[in-house]
Amino acid sequence: xxxxxxxxxxxxxxLAGLLLLVPSALAADGSNSGDDVAIRINGPVVVASGETxxxxxxxxxxxTVQGTVTSALVVVxxxxxxxxxxxxxxxxxxxxxxxxxxxxxxxxxLIQSDLTRAPGAxxxxxxxxxxxxxxxxFLTFLSIVWWVGLTSxxxxxxxxxxxxxxxxxxxxxxxxxxxxxxxxxxGVIVAIGLPILIVVLLLTVIGIPIGIALIFVAMALAxxxxxxxGLRLGEALVDAVxxxxxxxxxxxxxxxxxxxxxxxxxxxxxxxxxxxVASIIGSGALxxxxxxxxxxxxxxxxxxxxxxxxxxxxx
Numbered sequence: 001x002x003x004x005x006x007x008x009x010x011x012x013x014x015l016a017g018l019l020l021l022v023p024s025a026l027a028a029d030g031s032n033s034g035d036d037v038a039i040r041i042n043g044p045v046v047v048a049s050g051e052t053x054x055x056x057x058x059x060x061x062x063x064t065v066q067g068t069v070t071s072a073l074v075v076v077x078x079x080x081x082x083x084x085x086x087x088x089x090x091x092x093x094x095x096x097x098x099x100x101x102x103x104x105x106x107x108x109x110l111i112q113s114d115l116t117r118a119p120g121a122x123x124x125x126x127x128x129x130x131x132x133x134x135x136x137x138f139l140t141f142l143s144i145v146w147w148v149g150l151t152s153x154x155x156x157x158x159x160x161x162x163x164x165x166x167x168x169x170x171x172x173x174x175x176x177x178x179x180x181x182x183x184x185x186x187g188v189i190v191a192i193g194l195p196i197l198i199v200v201l202l203l204t205v206i207g208i209p210i211g212i213a214l215i216f217v218a219m220a221l222a223x224x225x226x227x228x229x230g231l232r233l234g235e236a237l238v239d240a241v242x243x244x245x246x247x248x249x250x251x252x253x254x255x256x257x258x259x260x261x262x263x264x265x266x267x268x269x270x271x272x273x274x275x276x277v278a279s280i281i282g283s284g285a286l287x288x289x290x291x292x293x294x295x296x297x298x299x300x301x302x303x304x305x306x307x308x309x310x311x312x313x314x315x
Contacts, residue, residue, distance in 0.1 A: 187284025
C-alpha cells in the first residue's frame with residue numbers, strides 16, 4: 001500500500017522537490033559538473049566512485065551515491081545511501097537516507113523519511129524534516145481560496161440561470177413546498193433512473209452518442225436542481241426576516257439560498273449529504289414541472305345532459 005500511495009504522487013512530488021526545494025545550482029560554476037541528469041522510475045540509480053552527475057532522481061527505487069552529485073539528489077518512495085559527495089540538495093520523500101562516514105553533503109530535506117547518519121558524515125548545510133510536502137496552514141489557505149472561487153462561480157451561474165429561466169425556476173421552487181411528496185419521488189426517479197439509462201445506452205453501440213449527451217444533461221440538471229433548491233431556501237429565509245408579506249426577489253433569493261447551501265456543504269460528511277439531497281429535490285421539481293407541462297392542462301369536464309334529452313320550451 002505504501003508503494004501504491006507513493007507512486008500516485010511521484011510526479012507531483014518530484015517536480016515539487018526539483019522546483020521548490022532544489023537550489024539553482026545548475027547555473028553555478030560547472031567546472032566539476034558532468035552536465036548529466038539521471039532519472040529512474042521503478043529502479044535503482046548508482047553514481048559510482050569517480051562519476052559525476054548534476055541531478056539524480058529516483059522514484060520507487062534506491063539511490064546509491066559513491067561519486068559526486070553537484071546539484072540535487074531526489075528520491076521518492078525509496079532509500080538513498082550516500083558515501084560520496086552531494087554538493088547541492090538532498091530530498092528524500094517516503095524513504096530512508098543513510099549517510100556513510102565518508103559522506104560529504106550540503107542541505108538535506110526529509111519528507112516523512114528517516115535519517116541514519118554515521119559518525120564522520122559531514123553536513124555543511126541544514127537538515128530539515130517535514131511531515132508533509134505542504135504545510136497545514138498553506139493547505140487551509142488553499143482550501144479557503146478554492147471555496148471562495150467555487151462559490152463565486154456557483155453564484156454567478158445561478159444568477160445567469162435565473163435570468164434566463166426565471167419563470168421556470170420560480171415555478172419549480174414553488175413545487176418543492178406545494179407538492180413536496182411528488183417532488184421527492186420525481187427526484188429519486190431522476191437520480192436513479194437517469195444513471196441507469198446512461199449506462200444501458202453506453203453498453204450499446206448505437207446508443208453511445210446519446211449516453212454521452214445524457215451525461216452532460218444529467219450534470220446540467222443536477223446543477224439546475226441545486227439552484228432551484230437554493231432559490232426556494234432563499235425565498236423562505238428572505239421572506240422570514242422581511243416585514244410584511246412581500247415575496248423575495250428571485251435574484252436576491254437565489255444568492256442567499258446558494259450561499260447558505262455552500263456554507264452547509266463545508267460541514268464534513270453531513271454537509272455533502274445535504275447538498276446532494278438539495279440537488280436531487282430541485283431536479284425532481286424541474287422534472288415534475290416538465291411532466292406537468294408535457295401532459296398539458298386537463299380539459300374541463302362538460303356535464304352530461306339529463307336522461308331523455310332536453311325538451312323544447314312550450315310555445
